[in-house]
Amino acid sequence: xxxxxxxxxxxxxxxxxxxxxxxxxxxxxxxxxxxxxxxxxxxxxxxxxxxxxxxxxxxxxxxxxxxxxxxxxxxxxxxxxxxxxxxxxxxxxxxxxxxx
Numbered sequence: 527x528x529x530x531x532x533x534x535x536x537x538x539x540x541x542x543x544x545x546x547x548x549x550x551x552x553x554x555x556x557x558x559x560x561x562x563x564x565x566x567x568x569x570x571x572x573x574x575x576x577x578x579x580x581x582x583x584x585x586x587x588x589x590x591x592x593x594x595x596x597x598x599x600x601x602x603x604x605x606x607x608x609x610x611x612x613x614x615x616x617x618x619x620x621x622x623x624x625x626x
Contacts, residue, residue, distance in 0.1 A: 532568055537581055537616040540568030541590060542609055553591045553620055561620070562594050564612060572616075584622035592618045 534540045541564030553561045565587060572583045584590055592614060594600045601614035 532611075534568040534570045534613065536570040537572060537574050537583070538570045538613050539566055539584065539590065539616060539619070541565060541612050541614060542567050543612060544589070548589055551589075551591075551621075551623060555593055559593045559595055561591055562600065563589055563591050564614075565589055566622070567611070581616060583616060584619065585624070588622045588624055590614075590619045590622040592620055 532540055544563040544565060547561075547563050555561055566584050566589075567586065569583045569586065572580045574581050592600055599612075600618055601612040603610055603612045605611070
């Protein structure tokens, strides 16, 4: 994988969205909100300014799941080489798991 020329700060993650959910884990929202999945390709240093502490961050290449409302896109997004990437806050992540 080539390095993405984007620096991420604080408790933000840069994820490359997956077109399909992973085969081994599916998250279901009881309210029916869509769940999106992405692979972590960049992350901040984990420093949470509000708490004045470092927080544990998912490792690079981990797959994360996050909820996205039908009206709003979660995080900021951009396209690189035709693939959608998002900058999301750690608080938006429901779970993370290693990619095989």
